[in-house]
Amino acid sequence: MSRKTVLFLLIGVVYLVLIAFGLTMVYSVGTPVAVKKPVITSPDNKISIAHTEIFGKLERPQVIFDHKKHEEASKQEGCTTCHPVNDKNKVLFDFPKKIKGKGEKAVMNAFHDQCIECHKKSAQENKKTGPVTCNDCHTKQLAKVGMKYPVVEFDFAYHDKHVKKLKEKIGKDDCGQCHHIYSLEEKKLTYKEGTEESCVYCHDLTAKRGPELTAITKVSAEKGLTIRKASHQQCINCHLEYQKKGDKETGPTECVKCHTGKYKTIVELEKVLRPDRKQKNISYIDVESSRLKGVTFDHKSHQTYAKNCRSCHHETLKACKECHSLTGKPEGNNINVANAYHDVSSGHSCTGCHNQIKAKKECAGCHHLIAPKQATCAVCHSGKKDQINLPKPFSTAGISQDKLKKEVEVKVLEKEFEPSKFPHLDIVNKLVKVSNDSRLATYFHRDIQTLCEGCHHQSTANAEAQKDTPPNCKNCHMTAYDKQNLNKVRLLSAYHRQCLGCHEKMELEKGRKCSECHKAKAGGPAEITRIKNDHVIKQNTTNIINVWRPK
């Protein structure tokens, strides 16, 4: 073998090794897996200081700051030990007090300076103090954990409590203690009785608002008054004030006392008094030159169905028609009044909210199938001023057995199963109860016939011709397939879809399994199947194309 051949062979081997190595490199690279950061939602007065929005990826682990420990340590000096004060001597809950210069480094230095200086100072005074070296604060423990306090819901119960307590303390109703409005002309905060609004309207900077409110939220944004900052400032300063006065019955200043993570349901809040802003109990909504009659709106009872005013009054607490005119105004995002009340996709409109309720499990059983009828317009658009007629609750007591059958036997699958027993009366009674329990249902159902339509839907003239009112299923749904209209639901499918669909939507545990409705027939096909299974049958095979036939 010549030298040249050896050299070529060597190079070849090296190439092979390189290729093999490269391939293993390519295939051994793990695919990146999205790791979900665990979030602690009950942080026990601790705060995570990470500020990834400023620093991006952190060089060192985040600092878990125990707020309560620091609160107790600086009890004498108060909040101002760490937090700055504004010109009205109100504490601003910012940290650190002052940031010199701009950029990431300045923020970092400000944090370090304020923390470490204080720790050093108390060390000199021979007090118990916090750490001054890096790793004592930037501990690896809980480095990859997020911390999030549950949002505080200042519900009507809290509002009512505040109204009552403040009246005791001040001696009169003064909503101006908390509520204010920003006047764009005077460029300052003002207050006028009867114009109270929700904090969120001006201080929630994430939502998209109309032109008027946008001008105000812009000011809030300039001042950095997010809903978080504004509410901390407003609530805690007031609580502190009463604490200083020696009032023992004042609100909390500790994180977890407000951020409890517990929320009251609408039912729990039903008995609570709603804020009084001189709103009418019953208002008559009548739009000028509209085609339909006016709507008498029971504002008082609707107040109890919502957790807050914002559920309907999405931007201000003004009446709907102030922004939504017949043709639409720019203030109302060019949504006209008809859409404002009837938009099905909006949670703020009448129809939208009612649809959301209809999608709940109690109602969805019937309502997932039924489209609204044209005739329902007049239920709201009655034109009767200041008068709300709630129909009487239903009862099945007076209806005769011929009309309201107690039990119905369904024999569609008679060959295979015993007839299914359908408890007709029990189901009707249950629907009556569901309807009576809800004020909305009672108001809109009007007539007990409406409940029948939940199952006996679409009673067309064709079906009624057979003199069954409401029509039986088999009047329309044929047992055999309709060759002309394959779309039409067969009786077998109609039963299954109606029964199972309703049970599924109403989240009923009963009636989900076959055997609950169908009892196997003695000597029926189930038994025959078992016998047949033992010997593989080969009938009918001559007609079937998939069979090999020797010629």
Place this chain on the structure above:
Amino acid sequence: MDRRTFLKIFGSGVAGATTGNLLSPGRSFAKGDLSGQEFNGILVDTTRCIGCRRCEKACAEVNGLPIPDISESKNEDVLKEPRNTSDTQYTVITKYETEKGTIFVPKRCMHCNQPGCAAACLVKAMKKRPTGHVTWDSNCIGCRLCMISCPFDIPKFEYNKAMPRIQKCNLCYERFKKGELPGCVEACPTGALMSGSRRQILEEGKRRISDNPDKYVDHIYGEYEVGGTSHLYLSAVPFEQIGFRKDLGTVAYPEYSTGFLFAVPFIFVLWPLAMLGINRATKKSKEDEGHHEEHHNEKGKH
């Protein structure tokens, strides 16, 4: 044009068409409806399927297969495992646990508009009928190319038989000819299966999606997959979650080989011809030369 030239041209056209047809299998039935008939199919609405397996039983009864036990307790047992069709089960229901609850999916032959199996078949045992049915016939030679060519892994071979056949759903072709519905469609108790012409069921599928945009994902599986199929599926969750392949593309499988197969007859016919011609031309001149030399030699002898 005189009679002679006309016949020449016409005759060669017919001959070309027949050879082309014979040598490129599957092309004749592959495209569209040639006879004015529409493709038929089944719309499978997986949101309606309750996993009762009555379709499996009906299928077995109709096709003379071992009839499965579909009692409730048995069903629970059977549906625990992922399932596939077999030579004795043309349709199977598989259970999937998804974010929107349990979903049952009946799996069977998709009856592609341009089936890969029919294109791959050497002897045209697998055929796409003008009515949309993809059927198997007894002149099969058992090469099992159809099994390899199927993107849905449907044709199954009777390995345990002395005279094995390819077995798969044929969309109840015999029943269709009698004017009856497919066995599974007739047995379905919830209307999850709907049969009709492909145009009808596609329309119905689109109607259901547009009527219930929250309920369904906006996709009909089989509308465009592998060039369209006769079985169309509706689903509440993305199709990859209920065992459907999303990597198949929208090109019909035979289309990949059409260009090549189209060239084959020309190469088979023209290439030998050309070679023969060249061979003939060169040989003749050689012969001529040889003859001349011979003649010369003879002359020389004299």
